[in-house]
Amino acid sequence: MHLLDWGSISRLKIDGGVSIRDLKFINRALIAKLCWRFLTEPKSVWVLLLKAKYLKERAFWNTNHKGKSTTTWKGMTSMKDHISKSVCWVIGNGAQNIPLLQTIFSPAEVDAICLIRLSRDATVDRIIWTKTNHGLFSTQSSYSCILAQQPSTSRSAPDFPWKKFWTIPQISPRIHMFMWRLISNGLPLKSNIGRFLPQFDKICVICGEEDEELNHLFLKCRTIREFWFLSPIGLRVVSSSNWGN
Numbered sequence: 001m002h003l004l005d006w007g008s009i010s011r012l013k014i015d016g017g018v019s020i021r022d023l024k025f026i027n028r029a030l031i032a033k034l035c036w037r038f039l040t041e042p043k044s045v046w047v048l049l050l051k052a053k054y055l056k057e058r059a060f061w062n063t064n065h066k067g068k069s070t071t072t073w074k075g076m077t078s079m080k081d082h083i084s085k086s087v088c089w090v091i092g093n094g095a096q097n098i099p100l101l102q103t104i105f106s107p108a109e110v111d112a113i114c115l116i117r118l119s120r121d122a123t124v125d126r127i128i129w130t131k132t133n134h135g136l137f138s139t140q141s142s143y144s145c146i147l148a149q150q151p152s153t154s155r156s157a158p159d160f161p162w163k164k165f166w167t168i169p170q171i172s173p174r175i176h177m178f179m180w181r182l183i184s185n186g187l188p189l190k191s192n193i194g195r196f197l198p199q200f201d202k203i204c205v206i207c208g209e210e211d212e213e214l215n216h217l218f219l220k221c222r223t224i225r226e227f228w229f230l231s232p233i234g235l236r237v238v239s240s241s242n243w244g245n
Contacts, residue, residue: 025143029142039083086130129141189217206221
């Protein structure tokens with residue numbers, strides 16, 4: 001595992017990783033859950049206390065953590081952008097504060113807002129999470145969003161059918177993991193070890209002719225080619241001298 005970067009390991013299985021969760025991103029997803037509760041449980045005591053201390057009649061989206069504030073509030077305000085991209089409002093009875101709208105929007109915009117067709121159900125407007133089918137927040141969906149926003153550092157095959165790979169039946173987990181490391185070039189081959197030890201001998205110990213890298217060890221090596229040819233599948237691999245770069 002140490003031969004692969006953390007981004008390759010923590011990536012979701014369908015994206016070429018093994019879904020080992022990053023604790024830093026889990027913490028951010030849990031803070032996002034706290035933000036969701038703050039927005040959807042306005043009458044909770046802890047929400048009322050935070051609003052009284054930090055908001056002072058301002059909206060959550062317009063505040064920041066400048067100045068003295070608790071670690072919890074700093075974490076919540078740092079996740080505003082993540083939350084704002086994944087929530088929207090569902091209009092219920094459409095009860096509107098016309099004087100407030102007139103202080104924010106132009107008269108034409110206020111008229112357009114008032115023309116929005118409202119639901120016949122006597123329900124209040126509510127906020128929903130757009131990353132789930134049921135509209136409720138889930139830590140897993142938030143974690144997946146955070147992970148998807150990270151820059152790609154994986155050296156795994158980008159177009160490989162990973163979903164089908166992980167669902168192949170009748171393969172032991174040990175073999176599955178070995179194949180994943182093989183495809184991701186994460187095996188402790190001499191060529192990989194040599195990336196960290198410049199003076200390390202990279203010559204193949206089987207044939208002693210070329211560097212021990214992935215294609216050589218499993219296909220190009222003279223002894224390995226003989227093995228494949230004599231195996232039940234009778235695979236014939238062309239000589240390494242005929243391989244292109």
